[in-house]
Amino acid sequence: MSKIAIVTDSNSGVTQTQAEQLGIHVIPMPFRINDEDYFEDINLTQEQFYQKLAEDANVSTSQPSPDSLMTMWDKVLEDNDQIIYIPMSSGLSSSCQSAIMIAQEEYEGKVFVVDNQRISVTQRQSALDAKAMADAGLSAEAIVDKLMATKFESSIYIMLDTLHYLKKGGRITPAAAALGTLLRLKPVLQIQGEKLDAFAKARTSNQGKNIMINAIKADIENRFGGFEAKDYWISCAYTKDIDAANNWKKEVQEAFPDMDIHMDPLSLSVACHIGPGALAVTVTRKLHF
Secondary structure, three states, rough: OOOOOEEEEEHHHHOOOHHHOOOOEEEEOOEEEEEEEEEEEEEEEEHHHHHHHHHOEEEEEEEOOHHHHHHHHHHHHOOOOEEEOOOOOOOOOHHHHHHHHHHHHHHOOOEOOOOOOHHHHHHHHHHHOOOHHHOOOHHHHHHHHHHOOOHHHHHHHHEEOOHHHHHHHHOHHHHHHHHHHHHEEEEEEEEOOOOOOEEEOOHHHHHHHHHHHHHHHHHHHHOOOOOHHHHEEEEEEEEEHHHHHHHHHHHHHHHHHOOEEEEEEOOOHHHHHOOOOOOEEEEEOOOOO
């Protein structure tokens, strides 16, 4: 039986310390901040990142270089026969397609890249599912097939606290940002598969939270076919404000009292586009094998 390692990137929210505890490997995502290179959870902490955002630094995301990717894969293959690599969704970054090309050209039969359209806590869950399947003795091909067959069985809803970063990144016009700020709108965004899209506009934080919770309930009933707590993972996520996040987690727990609610910070690659103060909730159908 082949020894299979699971590799993901830091967009999953899995830190280097957590990766060691979970028995997986994490490639740090690179950032360019005021013309300097940084790597998430290596020389850039969450606190440092938000400090630089507060200073209105010029922050941009990048993708792991081919060399850094191959160096990681080569190191992991010293002790393993094959790798399942789960990067962030190809709809949100070109890093997935680059990894697929490198794997096909240099690592055929050894590295399997999974483009299952996940990001942040849903990407984390995919890595955990892949690890469980590898530990259970499934082949690399079977793990990839299972992850791909279930790739759309998750949703993320994110309520923003500010429109500044969407405007800065060119995702909305300055006029739309000014109007939204004037009306104190709290946009709710969604990720269902490939891309980050608009979902709703709330006038208050409480309204935005209700929109997100109701959206999760609707997905369970309409997209996934009904609710049984044992069939789903529900998680919270946030950017920077841990106190607001803890209160949000309590509200989600009250809405889903039979669920064990996990919470993590949103990955910095998402945070740089939406800014601090965001709250999110996700649902993922549990993978059975």
